[in-house]
Amino acid sequence: MAGRNFLFVPGPTNVPDRVLRAMVVPMEDHRSPIFPELARACLSALKPIFKTATGSPILFPSSGTGCWEAALTNCLNTGDKVLIARYGQFSHLWADMCTRLGFEVEILETPWGEGAPVERYLATLAADKTHRIKAVLLCQNETATGVTSDVAAVRQAIDSAKHPALLFVDSVSALASIDFRMDEWGVDVCVSGSQKGLMLPAGLGVTCVSQKALDAAKSATARRCYFDYSDMVKSNATGYFPYTPSIPMLYGLRESLAMLAEEGLENVFQRHSYLAAGVRAAVHEGWKLKLCAAAPKWYSDTVSAIMVPEGINGAEVIARAFRRYNLALGAGLSKVAGKLFRIGHLGDLNELMLLGAIAGAEMAMLDVGVKVEPGSGVAAAQNYWRKNSPVSEVKSAGSKAGIAA
Numbered sequence: 223m224a225g226r227n228f229l230f231v232p233g234p235t236n237v238p239d240r241v242l243r244a245m246v247v248p249m250e251d252h253r254s255p256i257f258p259e260l261a262r263a264c265l266s267a268l269k270p271i272f273k274t275a276t277g278s279p280i281l282f283p284s285s286g287t288g289c290w291e292a293a294l295t296n297c298l299n300t301g302d303k304v305l306i307a308r309y310g311q312f313s314h315l316w317a318d319m320c321t322r323l324g325f326e327v328e329i330l331e332t333p334w335g336e337g338a339p340v341e342r343y344l345a346t347l348a349a350d351k352t353h354r355i356k357a358v359l360l361c362q363n364e365t366a367t368g369v370t371s372d373v374a375a376v377r378q379a380i381d382s383a384k385h386p387a388l389l390f391v392d393s394v395s396a397l398a399s400i401d402f403r404m405d406e407w408g409v410d411v412c413v414s415g416s417q418k419g420l421m422l423p424a425g426l427g428v429t430c431v432s433q434k435a436l437d438a439a440k441s442a443t444a445r446r447c448y449f450d451y452s453d454m455v456k457s458n459a460t461g462y463f464p465y466t467p468s469i470p471m472l473y474g475l476r477e478s479l480a481m482l483a484e485e486g487l488e489n490v491f492q493r494h495s496y497l498a499a500g501v502r503a504a505v506h507e508g509w510k511l512k513l514c515a516a517a518p519k520w521y522s523d524t525v526s527a528i529m530v531p532e533g534i535n536g537a538e539v540i541a542r543a544f545r546r547y548n549l550a551l552g553a554g555l556s557k558v559a560g561k562l563f564r565i566g567h568l569g570d571l572n573e574l575m576l577l578g579a580i581a582g583a584e585m586a587m588l589d590v591g592v593k594v595e596p597g598s599g600v601a602a603a604q605n606y607w608r609k610n611s612p613v614s615e616v617k618s619a620g621s622k623a624g625i626a627a
């Protein structure tokens with residue numbers, strides 16, 4: 223097909239040209255005397271992304287799933303009990319992994335479309351007088367349903383229950399797009415990956431571990447080898463990795479972290495929230511459709527899961543968009559298969575790119591029989607973006623002066 227593919231799944235996201243260029247490098251010796259410059263540049267520039275002064279960022283040659291496994295096997299003993307709320311396919315998969323690795327899992331079943339049930343986390347932890355629960359697991363942004371949860375509130379629940387459990391947070395589709403605060407929220411392990419807000423290809427598991435988690439790892443007996451934190455931390459301290467790292471990915475990461483720093487992390491969050499609001503205007507005001515997210519407090523700024531009307535199969539919208547318009551939309555997964563399609567709006571994106579996705583989704587919906595008003599989603603998003611700014615008024619004062627000049 224002529225023209226470019228429009229990639230609007232919620233990861234992998236578009237890799238900026240600058241990052242692609244940075245990755246085109248000859249192979250080099252990962253044990254050379256100059257290699258530590260690259261490794262240290264990446265690891266230190268990740269600290270502000272996790273908002274941590276005391277945590278240790280770790281890079282595994284994996285995807286986010288590897289970091290889920292690392293969190294469990296490094297910090298826990300096989301058979302330990304963990305607590306997790308399940309409200310979408312990714313929280314489901316993490317819970318399933320816990321069982322498969324031999325942990326005891328207490329699941330807080332939560333309707334898909336809702337976020338972390340903070341009161342139930344609190345009640346469960348408060349009732350756990352003997353502290354059998356060793357880790358609380360939480361998916362910050364449930365990519366399957368487009369729902370963002372309040373990590374700080376879950377931290378407060380753990381504190382109010384005076385519970386010593388570790389807190390593991392999946393920030394795979396939030397990190398570097400939606401605010402995440404490792405130190406302030408007392409997160410012990412943050413799990414993420416390269417192919418979302420970090421604007422890289424898939425292939426790096428990007429995680430960060432607190433000192434408390436590293437201390438727990440010293441005596442934890444679950445079996446691990448490839449994903450051992452202590453091997454990694456020891457090697458990283460000398461500027462190296464315990465095994466061969468993907469050097470092009472590290473060059474790409476260094477570049478993407480530079481881009482995020484240039485834009486300013488808070489501006490990156492603001493841009494995501496502004497772009498997401500435009501997509502939601504298309505869904506609600508234009509198409510008169512509903513999101514899977516059940517209430518505004520859960521609306522995700524990185525992905526919108528859009529419910530298709532009764533009698534329409536969401537998979538047909540996605541197939542039509544892909545085959546006819548070269549537009550990749552996210553599928554409905556497991557329980558919500560066929561009921562929705564997703565527009566990913568994270569990473570290297572602006573208004574006009576998203577208007578392409580909205581226009582394509584609109585055409586695909588019309589083609590398969592969804593009764594939306596032609597042009598309505600595009601117009602609603604345009605109106606939102608024309609009337610609003612990607613940076614807050616205070617922050618935009620300088621740029622407004624720039625426009626006037």
Ligand SMILES: Cc1ncc(COP(=O)(O)O)c(C=O)c1O
Pocket residue numbers: 233285286287288312361363364365366392393394395415424
């Ligand atoms: C919230 C969330 N957690 C975990 C994963 C799994 O990550 P990966 O596919 O990088 O292994 C994903 C993937 O999309 C995700 O969205």
